Amino acid sequence: xxAIRTVRSEAGFTLIELMIAALVTTVIMxxxxxxxxxxxxxxESVLNQADSSQNLRAGTNILxxxxxxxxxxxxxxxxxxxxxxxxxxIHRPSPPNQAYLFDNTTATSLSSIVTGSAKGPTVDGRTTDxxxxxxxxxxxxxxxxxxxxxxxxxxxxxxxxxxxxxGTNTAWLQGDSAEEIAAIKVGDLIYFLxxxxxxxxxxxxxxxxxxxxxxxDPFNFNQRSATAGSITQILGSAMTVRRVYMYSxxxxxxxxxxxLMRALNMYPATALxxxxxxxxxxxxxxxxxxxxVNVNDLPFTxxxxxxxxxQIRKVNVHVGVRSETKSKNSNDYLRNHVSTVVSVRNLAYVxxxx
Numbered sequence: 039x040x041a042i043r044t045v046r047s048e049a050g051f052t053l054i055e056l057m058i059a060a061l062v063t064t065v066i067m068x069x070x071x072x073x074x075x076x077x078x079x080x081x082e083s084v085l086n087q088a089d090s091s092q093n094l095r096a097g098t099n100i101l102x103x104x105x106x107x108x109x110x111x112x113x114x115x116x117x118x119x120x121x122x123x124x125x126x127x128i129h130r131p132s133p134p135n136q137a138y139l140f141d142n143t144t145a146t147s148l149s150s151i152v153t154g155s156a157k158g159p160t161v162d163g164r165t166t167d168x169x170x171x172x173x174x175x176x177x178x179x180x181x182x183x184x185x186x187x188x189x190x191x192x193x194x195x196x197x198x199x200x201x202x203x204x205g206t207n208t209a210w211l212q213g214d215s216a217e218e219i220a221a222i223k224v225g226d227l228i229y230f231l232x233x234x235x236x237x238x239x240x241x242x243x244x245x246x247x248x249x250x251x252x253x254x255d256p257f258n259f260n261q262r263s264a265t266a267g268s269i270t271q272i273l274g275s276a277m278t279v280r281r282v283y284m285y286s287x288x289x290x291x292x293x294x295x296x297x298l299m300r301a302l303n304m305y306p307a308t309a310l311x312x313x314x315x316x317x318x319x320x321x322x323x324x325x326x327x328x329x330x331v332n333v334n335d336l337p338f339t340x341x342x343x344x345x346x347x348x349q350i351r352k353v354n355v356h357v358g359v360r361s362e363t364k365s366k367n368s369n370d371y372l373r374n375h376v377s378t379v380v381s382v383r384n385l386a387y388v389x390x391x392x
Contacts, residue, residue, distance in 0.1 A: 097298040097311030098357050102380050104171050104285050105353050109150030109384035111174040111280065114348050116147035117229060117238050120258075122265030128258050131170060131286035131301045133158055138168075145337075146267055148172065148238065149347035150385060151321075155335040158288045158317060161296045166317040168288040173384075174229070175281040177219045181207055183230075184276045195277065199230075199239075199262060199269035201250045202279070211244060222249055222281065225256070225303050229282045234272040238282065240303075256304040289317050298357070316358030316375070324351040324386045353380045
């Protein structure tokens with residue numbers, strides 16, 4: 039029987055075959071790399087869009103919440119502030135390199151919303167607004183502070199109104215973490231009210247039983263020598279005292295990036311969101327007749343009538359943000375905007391269903 043032997047060719051691929059194989063491989067790799075690059079760009083776009091949306095939510099949620107609470111448990115007409123010939127300027131929380139004042143020359147009270155059209159910095163060619171919002175502390179109970187001659191261990195105000203004792207109300211000085219109550223501290227604002235009127239003072243010192251309001255506070259609210267609007271004018275009878283919070287919003291450069299800033303009282307502002315390119319607020323007012331809308335600043339005069347901030351019914355908020363980095367597809371930032379309307383229930387809110 040003859041054995042069958044397999045013969046294997048020793049010849050390799052031809053040059054043409056190698057070129058065709060290389061071409062096919064190049065095409066396949068090109069398609070793969072293009073698909074991968076498109077996927078990376080799509081992922082980047084999604085991340086940038088999510089980034090801008092997160093910035094937008096972070097900024098507007100807190101701002102709208104504070105606007106909704108503006109004027110909570112405060113007089114609709116505002117709180118009286120030192121005014122008159124003997125009063126000096128009252129400082130307003132302001133963006134960096136600015137030094138705005140609250141109006142105590144033509145006005146005698148501090149409104150729960152203080153407008154500030156175009157008082158913020160210019161970002162990408164657009165001016166920005168600022169706004170200051172005032173409300174009471176919902177957690178710390180109010181005190182009834184008596185005159186200094188009242189008998190017993192009750193809260194008492196000094197005869198000059200520059201301090202009061204808290205009596206047995208230790209939460210004012212110690213706080214209560216279980217009840218989310220923060221202790222009174224230097225820089226806090228205290229609202230005073232009795233049948234004679236109201237005013238506001240800034241805490242400058244706290245000890246084991248007293249809260250002090252010395253002259254020269256950061257706002258300059260503690261002007262007991264003012265001819266009107268200070269605590270001097272309402273001394274003589276017991277007062278209700280309550281802590282109030284003042285929140286101010288503006289856009290400022292934070293490490294070279296424009297961010298939405300929120301300041302409590304005169305404490306340093308904290309960044310809420312970035313990168314913010316636009317903060318625009320206007321206001322709808324109510325007087326039962328004209329009811330102006332989209333008013334940029336207050337007080338506002340129209341047809342011989344002057345409207346005050348206490349007549350604000352709605353706040354129209356517009357915030358614009360962009361992504362932190364540029365998109366590779368467009369070589370530009372992804373931008374996101376939101377416009378919302380906030381009803382200010384503690385001022386001139388009108389229930390249309392009543």
